[in-house]
Amino acid sequence: DQARQRQQVTATSLTAVRDALVSYSLMANTDPRPPGSLPCPAQNRAGQPAVNPATGACLRLQGLVPYRVLGLAEPLDGRGNPLWYAPAAAFTGNANPPVTRRNSSTPSTLTLKNNAANQVETMAFVLLAANEPLPGQQPITAPLAAASQFLEGANGVTNATAYDDLHDADHNDQILGMPLGQFWSTVEQRVLTEVQQTLQAYRL
Numbered sequence: 001d002q003a004r005q006r007q008q009v010t011a012t013s014l015t016a017v018r019d020a021l022v023s024y025s026l027m028a029n030t031d032p033r034p035p036g037s038l039p040c041p042a043q044n045r046a047g048q049p050a051v052n053p054a055t056g057a058c059l060r061l062q063g064l065v066p067y068r069v070l071g072l073a074e075p076l077d078g079r080g081n082p083l084w085y086a087p088a089a090a091f092t093g094n095a096n097p098p099v100t101r102r103n104s105s106t107p108s109t110l111t112l113k114n115n116a117a118n119q120v121e122t123m124a125f126v127l128l129a130a131n132e133p134l135p136g137q138q139p140i141t142a143p144l145a146a147a148s149q150f151l152e153g154a155n156g157v158t159n160a161t162a163y164d165d166l167h168d169a170d171h172n173d174q175i176l177g178m179p180l181g182q183f184w185s186t187v188e189q190r191v192l193t194e195v196q197q198t199l200q201a202y203r204l
Contacts, residue, residue, distance in 0.1 A: 006078025007174070010129045013075045014176040017083060017127055020070040022178070025091075025187055036102035036187045038087040038125055042066040045082055047074060062086040062147055062159050065127070077129035077174065084128040084151065086110065086160065088180075091124060104184040112177040113154075113164045124183035126163050128155060129174040 025036055040049035041063030049066040050059040065075050065085045075083045088108035110123045130137075130150040138149040148156035152171040154164040165175045 006131075009078035010131065010174050011176075013077060013083060014127050014129060014174065017065050017067075017070070017072065017075050017085070018176055018178055020067075020072055021085075021125060022183070022186055024070055025183070034102050036091060036106065036184070038091045039066045039069050040092050041085050041087070042068075045074060058087075058089075058092050060159055061089055061092070061161075077131055079130075079132055081130045081150070084130065084147075085125065086128075086163070087125040088123065089161075104181075104188060108180050109161050111162050112175065113162070113166075115164070115166050120162075121177070122180045123163075123177040124180050126175060126177045128163070131172045131174055134170065134172065 021038060025038055040051050040058035041060060042048055042065065043050040043059060043063050045064060047064070047066055047068040049069060050063065051057070052059055063085065065072075065083045067074055077083060088110040090106050090108060091102065108122050108124060110126060111120050112123050112126055113120045128151060133150075134152065146156075147158050147160070150156070151173050153166060154160060154162055155173050155175070163175060163177070164171075165173075167173070
């Protein structure tokens with residue numbers, strides 16, 4: 001049915017952004033931005049990371065997907081809403097002073113509650129689809145005045161660090177998180193491969 005089709009469109013869009021963010025974190029950089037870095041969220045639908053030019057810090061840690069730096073078209077859910085994005089603060093690539101290294105010991109305070117399993121897991125980043133506006137919420141044309149105008153419950157707290165996948169009559173956010181362990185296993189495998197290639201080239 002139509003609802004199922006919309007849900008599938010949303011799931012596909014969330015997955016595409018997740019994969020693009022992981023690819024971004026793996027790219028070799030010289031700005032400097034070490035492996036494991038993530039972009040700041042965008043403040044509007046133009047899709048550029050919102051960064052304080054004076055400090056290099058993210059203007060907010062919860063906003064829309066910065067799709068321009070990910071090489072994507074604007075990612076939308078099944079209702080045509082732009083997707084939301086929240087990275088762990090310690091992983092944003094615009095820290096000041098610049099961060100020269102990140103690894104699996106880098107702490108994250110970002111969490112996602114899995115209600116089905118009744119457990120909370122630490123995340124590298126979280127992606128959210130607002131889906132159909134509930135009573136009192138804004139349509140997609142509204143500016144990013146407050147997260148609660150688009151998202152529900154814990155997810156609607158401005159610059160939230162604790163997210164919840166609760167889905168009922170009063171909560172319809174669709175969420176995809178990147179668990180911290182999975183994120184770092186991917187990033188560190190890339191680093192180990194690069195080191196191995198460098199050592200092999202040195203031996204030759």
